[in-house]
Amino acid sequence: MSGHSTYEPKTAVERWIDTRLPIIRFGVDLMDFPTPKNLNYWWTFGGILAFCLVTQIVTGVILAMHFDPSGTGAFSSLQGIMRNVDYGWLIRYIHTTGASMFFVAVYIHIFRGIYYGSYKAPRELLWLIGAAIYLVMMATAFFGYVLPWGNMSFWGAKVITSIVGAVPVIGPSITTWLVGGFTVDAPTLNRFFSLHYLFPFIIAALVGLHIWALHVPGNSNPLGVDVKSKSDTVPFHPYYTVKDGFAIALFMILFAVFVFYMPNALLDTDNNIPANPLQTPAHIVPEWYLLPYYAILRAIPDKLSGVIALAGAIACIFALPFLDTSRVRSMRYRPQAKLYFFIFVVDCLVLGFCGAHEPNEQVIPGLTTFNLLDSDLNTYVWLSRIAAAYYFVYFLVITPILGLRETPLPVPESISSPVLSHPAAPPAGATASPEKKG
Amino acid sequence: MAESVVGAHADEAPDQDRRDFIHIAAMAAAVGGVAAVAWPLIDQMNPSADTLALSSIEYDVDKVPLGQQVVLLYRKQPLFVRHRTPQEIAEAVAGDHADLRDPATDASRVKPGKAEWLVLIGVCTHLGCTPGFDGGNLAPGHYGGWLCPCHGSVYDTSGRIRRGPAPLNLAVPDYVFETDTKIKVG
Numbered sequence: 001m002s003g004h005s006t007y008e009p010k011t012a013v014e015r016w017i018d019t020r021l022p023i024i025r026f027g028v029d030l031m032d033f034p035t036p037k038n039l040n041y042w043w044t045f046g047g048i049l050a051f052c053l054v055t056q057i058v059t060g061v062i063l064a065m066h067f068d069p070s071g072t073g074a075f076s077s078l079q080g081i082m083r084n085v086d087y088g089w090l091i092r093y094i095h096t097t098g099a100s101m102f103f104v105a106v107y108i109h110i111f112r113g114i115y116y117g118s119y120k121a122p123r124e125l126l127w128l129i130g131a132a133i134y135l136v137m138m139a140t141a142f143f144g145y146v147l148p149w150g151n152m153s154f155w156g157a158k159v160i161t162s163i164v165g166a167v168p169v170i171g172p173s174i175t176t177w178l179v180g181g182f183t184v185d186a187p188t189l190n191r192f193f194s195l196h197y198l199f200p201f202i203i204a205a206l207v208g209l210h211i212w213a214l215h216v217p218g219n220s221n222p223l224g225v226d227v228k229s230k231s232d233t234v235p236f237h238p239y240y241t242v243k244d245g246f247a248i249a250l251f252m253i254l255f256a257v258f259v260f261y262m263p264n265a266l267l268d269t270d271n272n273i274p275a276n277p278l279q280t281p282a283h284i285v286p287e288w289y290l291l292p293y294y295a296i297l298r299a300i301p302d303k304l305s306g307v308i309a310l311a312g313a314i315a316c317i318f319a320l321p322f323l324d325t326s327r328v329r330s331m332r333y334r335p336q337a338k339l340y341f342f343i344f345v346v347d348c349l350v351l352g353f354c355g356a357h358e359p360n361e362q363v364i365p366g367l368t369t370f371n372l373l374d375s376d377l378n379t380y381v382w383l384s385r386i387a388a389a390y391y392f393v394y395f396l397v398i399t400p401i402l403g404l405r406e407t408p409l410p411v412p413e414s415i416s417s418p419v420l421s422h423p424a425a426p427p428a429g430a431t432a433s434p435e436k437k438g
Numbered sequence: 439m440a441e442s443v444v445g446a447h448a449d450e451a452p453d454q455d456r457r458d459f460i461h462i463a464a465m466a467a468a469v470g471g472v473a474a475v476a477w478p479l480i481d482q483m484n485p486s487a488d489t490l491a492l493s494s495i496e497y498d499v500d501k502v503p504l505g506q507q508v509v510l511l512y513r514k515q516p517l518f519v520r521h522r523t524p525q526e527i528a529e530a531v532a533g534d535h536a537d538l539r540d541p542a543t544d545a546s547r548v549k550p551g552k553a554e555w556l557v558l559i560g561v562c563t564h565l566g567c568t569p570g571f572d573g574g575n576l577a578p579g580h581y582g583g584w585l586c587p588c589h590g591s592v593y594d595t596s597g598r599i600r601r602g603p604a605p606l607n608l609a610v611p612d613y614v615f616e617t618d619t620k621i622k623v624g
Contacts (some may be wrong), residue, residue: 155567155588163565178482180485180516182485182489277514280568280587280588282587301602303603303604303605304605415544
């Protein structure tokens with residue numbers, strides 16, 4: 001894709017194919033792709049995500065063979081999959097666990113991109129496509145969560161589709177259009193099934209674009225300096241096929257622990273009750289991977305503003321390449337940025353924690369402080385407000401300003417140079433990095 | 439046709455307008471055609487005729503004891519029919535002059551002379567959950583009406599929003615008293 005090709009057809013058949021459809025050349029070049037030689041294990045999550053996508057599509061297509069997407073049949077067909085279909089329980093648990101594992105991997109992948117500045121020029125479009133994949137993933141996961149037609153599915157669908165209703169004037173009509181009735185009902189389930197089947201293929205197409213956009217500038221790397229020569233790279237195969245393969249194997253162990261030992265740990269017990277339009281579950285929460293956004297939504301005591309904040313939180317991820325003013329890619333050389341980044345990671349976890357609790361619940365049990373605006377300060381609603389504020393400050397204030405004001409550490413000239421002379425213990429002056437003189 | 443093409447080569451300028459016209463006309467036809475095809479594909483997601491046909495229900499409110507409510511299913515949504523106690527009505531009327539987010543008097547939310555019957559669509563105006571009855575709780579921050587379990591919106595004994603994120607009062611559906619005790623909703 002980047003222009004170079006080392007493939008030489010060896011047989012007449014290969015030559016015949018190569019002049020008509022250079023598909024073998026495509027595959028060979030893909031495996032031969034020059035990759036920075038210093039990628040660490042945080043870079044294996046791309047491969048892990050590809051594994052997750054394939055797992056979800058394979059198990060999902062199989063589940064669709066046994067699932068009845070009708071208001072009356074969905075819940076019982078799921079019980080049939082769990083009890084009657086041979087290995088149905090296994091395939092369903094792989095699919096439900098797989099959704100969570102997919103998000104674990106994508107969050108690590110995103111944080112890695114932020115830490116190492118992988119979104120900076122010339123990789124902005126690569127980042128935007130990735131953010132789009134994440135958005136479609138969230139929609140797909142939401143549609144999938146509705147399909148079991150349990151009570152949490154039903155009310156989750158109701159809350160999420162009501163979020164659209166916050167749009168002034170046309171909102172309620174859009175909600176009606178989306179759910180196909182006065183409220184969430186059987187037609188909603190049916191169309192969500194159709195979309196849940198469609199969206200993974202949109203993800204797959206976007207992943208194709210993501211990899212294409214990756215192969216134009218090539219991978220970023222932990223040092224954040226550009227590849228200068230062939231000695232900075234190794235071929236993708238066998239070096240990174242093996243490294244990614246090893247990481248995928250470790251990831252599969254974690255995956256299997258959930259599938260075989262605690263398949264219900266990430267599911268909600270309320271979803272074992274069939275959908276009941278008259279009874280909202282006492283404690284309604286989304287899946288864990290959406291909890292930070294849910295906390296941001298609830299932090300604001302006004303429907304429209306809450307929804308704007310929710311959309312803004314996702315928009316910040318898209319805007320990141322254009323908010324960051326620092327020319328140093330990797331935070332390895334940005335000590336201050338590193339500090340704010342780790343606070344940001346903790347902040348996202350705190351938001352997730354807040355999203356799992358009732359807004360009026362006390363953070364420190366039994367301690368009543370004072371009432372600020374509408375609630376006691378020692379409540380999850382205030383903790384979410386503080387955490388949500390940092391979330392936005394990180395993107396909109398710290399990231400643009402820090403890049404202009406900080407003093408980064410010296411960045412190595414090439415990928416090879418820090419290996420040959422470690423910056424932490426440089427030998428005296430001029431002899432420190434002889435290869436730089438050349 | 440052949441002559442006009444030959445003519446186009448003969449002199450340069452005059453043909454440009456005709457080309458533009460053809461381009462614009464072709465684009466307009468294409469956009470119009472795509473829109474005409476797209477509309478049925480979009481509109482099919484709106485509620486179908488059988489869904490819209492679930493229009494009205496009748497109910498004999500006499501079945502609801504004083505101080506209690508029944509929850510009916512109306513257009514697949516919960517419908518609260520509450521038989522209010524004199525105390526609840528007094529609290530609701532007292533709330534008429536409070537600082538309301540969505541101002542409405544209690545009288546405007548019930549039928550004349552039928553203040554004891556409060557009929558509401560049981561869908562929180564925030565994100566659509568079904569509020570639970572708050573059991574006449576009048577502790578600070580509560581108004582004796584409904585409490586939504588999802589995001590803590592608090593409604594008073596008239597179903598008006600008093601606290602929390604919901605923007606509007608619980609909706610009062612269109613209904614009439616067909617007899618002294620029988621209502622027709624929708």
